[in-house]
Amino acid sequence: MKAKTYQCPCCKARIEAKLLKKVSSLMPVDGLAKTPSMSIQEAFLAMLSSPLNSYQWACDECVQSKKATLANPKKQFYTFKNPWDTAIPYLAYFDKTFSCQQCSTDFVFSKEEQKHWYEKLQFVVYSKPIHCPSCRKEIRAQKNRNTELSTLLKDGQPNNVDQLERIAEIYDELGKTEKAKAYRNAANKLKKK
Ligand SMILES: [Zn+2]
Ligand SMILES: [Zn+2]
Incomplete structure (x- = not known):
């Protein structure tokens, strides 16, 4: 049987569960309901393969090559009580591109900035920059x-x-x-x- 694969949101490669060790080690995050019939690891993998999954994570290779940085959910401001489930913690950060709402220029929201926003300034996890640096x-x-x-x-x-x-x-x-x-x-x- 072919091993199940998951698409890494950072490098977009389809990877096997064995390359998910680093993000899996962050589980379980506080506030996450336990699934009685599954182990933490199984529940995490099930969540990642769900179409409703909105976790931002990265594979071990992305973390190793520093394309992504592992996050620390304990320092973030999130909640699982939100009915829309939009306030889930980040598991990893990688550079993302947004369009400025004022001048429409594309700008990069770097992984370092994200870590600073969500873990140092503790901005709620769904907040995003809407303007470019200038x-x-x-x-x-x-x-x-x-x-x-x-x-x-x-x-x-x-x-x-x-x-x-x-x-x-x-x-x-x-x-x-x-x-x-x-x-x-x-x-x-x-x-x-
Ligand atoms: Zn990757
Ligand atoms: Zn702008």
Whole structure:
């Protein structure tokens, strides 16, 4: 009889159970219901061959060649109580490509970043990056500009040249040239005094 094979989500090769030692060693993960009639290993293999399987795992060869990194489910934020079963832990990480929701550029969500997201920052396992790194940077900069602006303006218009010039600069960066001009004029007036 031919041995049953499983398609590795990382290298896409069909592999036999004997090349699943590393991910199998992570089983059972906390919260997973036990199947009374099967061993942990059997239950895991049955799960991987189920059409409903949505585990992210990798074969031993992918882990050995560092194409994939073994995950640590204990450090992740997941639950099996979710009725849609979308919050299952990662068993391995490998680079994935997403499309940016803002500029539509493809970007790589690397295995190292994934480990950082799910195990260090403990983002819930179904959260995914929606923006490419340069859009993320721009969004962050925009947020910082807005925060700085509201700090500078919290007591009304400042009576200080540096602060007025900084406000003008921020308005320029935000594309509000009229406001920028008004603050630059106010700064110049103050300088002349
Ligand atoms: Zn593989
Ligand atoms: Zn983008």
